[in-house]
Amino acid sequence: MNRHVLYLLLILLLGGLGGFLLMQKDQQVGGLEQGLLLPELAARAGDLVTIRVQDGQGQNIEVSLVDGQWRVSSHGQYPADEEKLSQLLTELLEAKKLQAKTGQAEHYHRLGLQDIDAPDSSASLLTISTATQSWQLLVGNVPASGQGQFVRMADGGQSWLIDQGLSLPVLARDWMRQPVLDIPEENVASVSRLDANQRWQVKRTTMTEDFLLASKPDGRMLKYATILNGLVSNLTNINFEDVRPLEDSFWQSLTPVASLQLSLFDGTELTLELAVQDGKHFLRVSGTEQGAYWENWLYQVSNFTASQINKEQEDFLAEPAEPEDKLPVSVEEGDAPR
Structure with missing residues (x-):
């Protein structure tokens, strides 16, 4: 999958997203708007050139669009698994804010949403960029229900429960093309x-x-x-x-x-x-x-x-067949066996 396939994905999603935006425009919960997590991303998804995931343990995984192909630029420009990148992009485009959570920094740790430079932070910092614009999202814990995920924008205090999990890599190889050979x-x-x-x-x-x-x-x-x-x-x-x-x-x-x-x-x-x-x-x-x-x-x-x-x-090979047993020798009564 290359930039052209991402364009096609974007076209397929825009129809549904447009209707959702109209329905959610005036919906409010406690003065905070629900709706799409990143509504402005839809217009720029086809222009993405970099996706990066960092965490407090020093993990830094970056993929970049190079000559029309996605490469793991943080690890020697190895070819990226573009299906997994497409899956993450789809999740980001479709993710909806279900419930407002804490906006107080002292409670972020409960949701796994501390800044990645904070002691004992378990959050991942997802950065997606075009040539001129970036979005930074802190991705935290999965709730006890197992449905959705806690997130907050890196430059904002409000945290949210969104309606689906985000497929982030744990190791660089998770975003690398597998298997080794591309031969049917x-x-x-x-x-x-x-x-x-x-x-x-x-x-x-x-x-x-x-x-x-x-x-x-x-x-x-x-x-x-x-x-x-x-x-x-x-x-x-x-x-x-x-x-x-x-x-x-x-x-x-x-x-x-x-x-x-x-x-x-x-x-x-x-x-x-x-x-x-x-x-x-x-x-x-x-x-x-x-x-x-x-x-x-x-x-x-x-x-x-x-x-x-x-x-x-x-x-x-199977084990060699056992030789057939010899037939018993017939011995007539009175004759001594030879």
Whole structure:
């Protein structure tokens, strides 16, 4: 999703928001207007260029629009998950003030709405900006009912309960594009393990076929019919736990574990290399596709993910069948068994 998709989202929302604004214009509770939380945002949502989340524990996550693409600018310009950004923008555009809460600073802590530089603050400061305008919103606790969330504008004293929660990231990776590869599994023609002593290959000739294990030992069966399809699905849906810029010196310090090659039906080839250091597994992706976003990064993956990459041929095969028992030898009465 890029700027044009955000425009489309904005158009779809404006019709409903306009009617709501007319109905809520004169509604008052205790002298405080209910209505949309950020009514002025609707007219500028298509112009947003930066979204930032900060908290009192030092977290600082920022995404920025760069050449028409959203990037996690606080963490090396990694591609952002634009669906999650769209979800947050939708929540902000639709959020309504349900109930006025405290306007006294000494009570903010009860709602998790202290300034983020206050001791023991648990609030998140959300800043959304165009090139010329910014909105800053403190986001606090979820009420005991589990419905809505407490918020207040950073430059205003009044706090509010709004009608829905806001989907903020806890870690930078929450706003990063996942999975690692942007390749549909149906595009994969073959997967080969390249390690000298662990070579195997699974392949197919059309997108609709199941994968077959090349050079399967005679008399051996797969553990189950779809095990090879599952392997390819796992490889094309690898999620990472952390990401860092690729540095050759660091990569060379790791211990190699496995190397796989994915060949696509369009001729593209990708190499997945798995390495380990101090119990942490790292994945490097390279290939024939020039300028791919993943080529400049090193991905830390879970031990489970590492086990899905580090497969041996025997992992795909059922245990060998037990030899059939020999038929009992018939012994006639009076004859001694031989």
